[in-house]
Amino acid sequence: MTLIEFRNVSFVHQTGVTALTDVSLSIGKGETVAIVGENGAGKTTLVRHINGLLKPTKGSVLVEGKDTRETTTATLSRKVGIAFQNPDHQLFSESVENEVRFAMKNFGFGEDLIAQRLDWTLKFFGLDQYRKSSPLVLSGGEKKRLTLACILAWDPDVVVLDEPTVGQDALQKEKLGQIFKLLQSTGKTIIIVSHDVEFLWPIQPRLVVMSGGKVVADGQISQIMGNRELLEGARVTQPQLLRLYQGLASRPATPFLDVLEARDWIGGRKQKPEAR
Amino acid sequence: MYWLSGGFVFRKVISPFHRLDPRAKLLVSMEFFVLSLLSSTVVEVILILVAILLVATVAKSLRRIARTIAFSGLFAVFIFAINFLFGLGLLNALLYSVRFLAIISSTSVFFVTTSPDELEQIMKWMRVPRDVVFAFVTAVRFIPVVMLDAFQIMDAQKSRGLEFEKGNVLKRVRNLVPILIPLVVNSVIRSGELAEAMESRAYGSTPKPTSLYGMRLRWYDVAVAVPSLLLVSAVALVVVFHVTLYI
Numbered sequence: 041m042t043l044i045e046f047r048n049v050s051f052v053h054q055t056g057v058t059a060l061t062d063v064s065l066s067i068g069k070g071e072t073v074a075i076v077g078e079n080g081a082g083k084t085t086l087v088r089h090i091n092g093l094l095k096p097t098k099g100s101v102l103v104e105g106k107d108t109r110e111t112t113t114a115t116l117s118r119k120v121g122i123a124f125q126n127p128d129h130q131l132f133s134e135s136v137e138n139e140v141r142f143a144m145k146n147f148g149f150g151e152d153l154i155a156q157r158l159d160w161t162l163k164f165f166g167l168d169q170y171r172k173s174s175p176l177v178l179s180g181g182e183k184k185r186l187t188l189a190c191i192l193a194w195d196p197d198v199v200v201l202d203e204p205t206v207g208q209d210a211l212q213k214e215k216l217g218q219i220f221k222l223l224q225s226t227g228k229t230i231i232i233v234s235h236d237v238e239f240l241w242p243i244q245p246r247l248v249v250m251s252g253g254k255v256v257a258d259g260q261i262s263q264i265m266g267n268r269e270l271l272e273g274a275r276v277t278q279p280q281l282l283r284l285y286q287g288l289a290s291r292p293a294t295p296f297l298d299v300l301e302a303r304d305w306i307g308g309r310k311q312k313p314e315a316r
Numbered sequence: 317m318y319w320l321s322g323g324f325v326f327r328k329v330i331s332p333f334h335r336l337d338p339r340a341k342l343l344v345s346m347e348f349f350v351l352s353l354l355s356s357t358v359v360e361v362i363l364i365l366v367a368i369l370l371v372a373t374v375a376k377s378l379r380r381i382a383r384t385i386a387f388s389g390l391f392a393v394f395i396f397a398i399n400f401l402f403g404l405g406l407l408n409a410l411l412y413s414v415r416f417l418a419i420i421s422s423t424s425v426f427f428v429t430t431s432p433d434e435l436e437q438i439m440k441w442m443r444v445p446r447d448v449v450f451a452f453v454t455a456v457r458f459i460p461v462v463m464l465d466a467f468q469i470m471d472a473q474k475s476r477g478l479e480f481e482k483g484n485v486l487k488r489v490r491n492l493v494p495i496l497i498p499l500v501v502n503s504v505i506r507s508g509e510l511a512e513a514m515e516s517r518a519y520g521s522t523p524k525p526t527s528l529y530g531m532r533l534r535w536y537d538v539a540v541a542v543p544s545l546l547l548v549s550a551v552a553l554v555v556v557f558h559v560t561l562y563i
Contacts, residue, residue: 093471113474122475128505129465130472132497142494146477176501190476 043069043198043229044090048099051085051253059085061253062099069197072220072230074240074261077250078275083233084125086250087200090231091120103198118147121196125203127183131175136167136186139175140193147194157193165189166215180207188219198229205236213239237265241279242297249274262295324384324427325460331429333375337537338434339441341426344371344540347548348422352415354555358407361414368421377428384424385417392417432457437531446525454510462503469498 044067051060059082067073075083088094089101092108101108103116124130133139140161144154162168165185170178175186184207191199205213213236220243223230234240240247240261247264249257251274257264264270265282278286284302285295296302328334333341348368355361372381392413399409430438432453439449470480473494480491514520533541 088471091475093474112479114477114479117475117477120475122472124468124472124475126468128502129468129498130476130494132494132501142478143476146479194477 041069042066043071043104045102046086046089046099047102049086049089049096049101050098051082051089051094052097059253060096063253063255064099065248065255065258067229067231069229070224070227072224072232072243072245073248074232074234074243074245075248075250076234076237076240076274076276077256081250081274082253083250084202085253087122087202087231087233090198090200091116091122093122114146117143117196118194119196120198120200121191121194122200123187123191123202123204125206127180127187130187130190131183134174135172136170136175136178137162137172139186140190143190143194149194157195161189161193164192181209181212184208185212185215192223196228198231199223200231200233202233203235204232205234205239217242235276237277237279241265241281244297249276251275324424326428326431327377327380328431329376329429331374331376332536333371334429335536336540337531337533338430338438339531339533340537340541341430341434342438344544345422345426347544348425349419350548351551352418352422354551355415355418356411356555358411358414361411361418365414365418365421368418368425371425372421372428375425375429377425380428381421381424384421388417388420433529434531437527437529440527441531450519458503458506461506462499465502466495466499469495469502472498 044065046063046065049060049063050058052058063082063086065086075086077083085094089096089108090103092101092111092113095101095109103119108116131139133142137158140158141154144157149157159168162171165188167182167186167189170182175183178186184204188201188204204216208216217239220230220232224243230245232240232243232245244261247257247259247261248255249264249270256274257267257270265278266286268278271278281296281299281302285291288306292305296305336344348364348371351364352361355364369378369381372378395416396409396413399412400406404412435456436449436453439452440446444452474480478491478494480488482488483491
């Protein structure tokens with residue numbers, strides 16, 4: 041079932057710069073989609089159309105069949121949660137718990153539900169000990185997790201994450217990967233804008249490659265990542281695990297998804313199933 | 317908002333006016349400013365406004381100055397209404413409001429055509445203390461950055477269900493808190509980082525630093541500055557001192 045649809049969307053900024061040209065894209069319910077491409081390719085501009093922050097100059101964007109031009113960002117945001125790249129652009133409350141409460145209050149949630157979701161979210165993201173602290177004193181990684189917590193607290197159907205791994209250490213990235221898996225298992229539609237192909241590779245999302253404001257490829261990550269020429273055009277590198285896989289004389293039927301699989305294969309244990 | 321702010325933000329354009337020495341541009345802008353104040357009839361102020369628009373056309377910045385006029389138009393209407401309601405008469409009310417537009421446009425012409433670097437050179441030439449120059453020029457340079465920040469913050473808060481246009485005046489003012497706090501915090505963080513970066517690049521290590529670029533008056537700067545100065549002086553003599561000129 042199509043949840044989000046871009047129909048021949050073009051967008052020109054007020055400065056006159058064309059950011060999107062004739063983009064058509066359909067995203068189904070429960071899909072995990074990663075959008076990659078060079079800086080200025082139009083990735084962030086594209087996702088800002090989903091909750092109506094930007095309205096297309098030409099074409100239309102439909103969310104659950106409704107044109108984003110005919111509804112407000114606040115209404116769309118109840119369904120589409122966007123976590124922006126820079127957490128400092130949204131944190132303002134005097135405490136972490138009030139920061140998480142903010143959106144739920146805006147959406148008119150009852151106090152009981154707010155308290156329930158607040159507890160769950162803070163525990164889930166490991167922020168419970170900072171409940172009463174100012175969000176401004178948190179570390180970069182904690183702020184990033186807090187912005188995610190703020191989004192997931194109101195349980196939107198679509199979760200859009202703009203560069204979620206920027207400024208995260210290896211452990212946080214691993215945690216983030218686990219959060220994605222959990223979100224995938226709950227049937228959420230996830231859209232990730234990222235340059236971090238190493239992070240995206242194990243998740244195996246549908247991959248949308250953008251370049252110069254256009255969608256230049258759309259398909260399974262394993263297929264697209266094999267096309268070096270295309271990737272070079274969009275300034276995207278292949279994941280190291282795929283490069284390792286391609287360099288092996290004897291290799292399994294499908295590429296490695298994590299280092300342990302690769303280690304086992306190279307170490308001669310060959311435990312990777314031949315077909316996934 | 318971005319559209320409106322363009323009327324005071326420098327944009328690099330190749331035009332005869334942009335090529336002028338910044339002192340000549342400042343002089344022209346100040347002359348328009350003075351003439352606007354000296355004018356005593358609506359026709360005179362309109363003529364000055366037309367002259368400013370002509371300069372803006374030469375500077376290939378007519379649309380930008382038009383934005384300034386469009387934005388200032390709201391205040392001009394307010395000035396007109398206040399003066400008219402307080403019994404100054406239609407013509408006087410019109411004079412004050414159009415004069416306001418001329419004054420704003422004259423400063424806009426200067427800021428749209430003068431880069432922050434040129435601004436810095438002028439201030440140094442005026443012997444303004446170096447730290448003051450740096451603070452002022454940095455503030456001007458950062459206007460577009462802070463504005464971009466403000467838009468991104470607004471987007472982030474709108475995405476969390478905040479509706480700025482909803483509610484009474486008090487609620488609307490309260491709705492600004494989620495924008496102002498991150499904006500101020502970001503600006504403070506940025507200024508701290510900038511100060512550290514400047515110090516790391518030896519800012520303040522020499523009492524009299526040299527400049528890579530200097531100002532140099534060329535023949536076309538003089539060709540603009542001298543006649544315009546003579547013209548404004550003549551007008552000032554006639555208007556202020558009631559001197560009769562025999563030309």
